[in-house]
Amino acid sequence: MTRTIVFFLAVCLLHACRPPETVNSDEVVKVGGQALTRNEVEHFIPDGTPYADSLLMAENYVTKWVKDLLMYEAAKRNIGSGDADIDRLVEEYRRSLITHRYQENLIRTKLASEIPEDEKQTFYRENPKKFILSNDVIKGLFLIAPIDAPGLEDIRKKYHRNELSVVEDIEKFSIQNAVMYEYFYDRWVDFDEIRGKIPIHIPNASQYLKTKQFIEVSDSLYCYLLNISEYVLSGNVAPYEYAAPQIQELVINRKKIEFLKKTEDELYRDAVRKGQVVFLYKSEN
Helix, strand or coil: CCHHHHHHHHHHHHCCCCCHHHCCCCEEEEECCEEEEHHHHHHHCCCCCCHHHHHHHHHHHHHHHHHHHHHHHHHHHHHCCCCHHHHHHHHHHHHHHHHHHHHHHHHHHHCCCCCCHHHHHHHHHHCHHHHECCCCEEEEEEEEEECCCCCHHHHHHHCCCCCHHHHHHHHHHHHHHCCEEEEEEEEEEEHHHHHCCCCCCCCCHHHHHHHCCEEEEECCCEEEEEEEEEEECCCCECCHHHHHHHHHHHHHHHHHHHHHHHHHHHHHHHHHHCCCCCCCCCCCC
């Protein structure tokens, strides 16, 4: 059934006690002089929603709209729409919203380019305490394969080596047999992310990494192979590559603050110079 029929039914239900001539075909409900249109309700309901769900969502949306408006009207009657504090707060919010949007547009225009690599590395070196790891990170290779996969015994003998020829053999094996294969000799990943996929209890991950470079575990279905080529423990400074996204964000945020302060200062000086700002007091000094 089409959405149009859904809303027609909703309109009929909502206006069952009202004379037909008072109902506008584009309006779902009226409260005083304000009306909620069918288009507004349609916009609220995602495309493809089943008929029954659409009707329920429409009725709930309309009911909430009516209740909110009735509460607002009651508040106006008891407090008054011309309350000075409310007017001030509304104006402050409006001014803040417009200013924020203007600043975001300025930032997108002026700071859209990528931060230079040397600037990010300098920030990383000068602020090591900002990049302390809260988890262990590793580099390596991880493989899950059925215990009866052909060629698995050969892979078990090779997976602890990271020579190019061995990696190529593992990749060929994985294409045909592996349930999961992850190569991350070239990037850092959370150790928790990997060990969560291995059926093994590790009470102290940091201590475990100090003594284990290779992990091999089997259950009734699969063999799990992990080669850890490098690790950095929690509490230490994160590797630069791992911290790169955070560095980028921090540098951009710092530039935002500097850029916005400079823009404000320039606007201020320019307005004073042009006489747009008139100070109505005299300094006592």
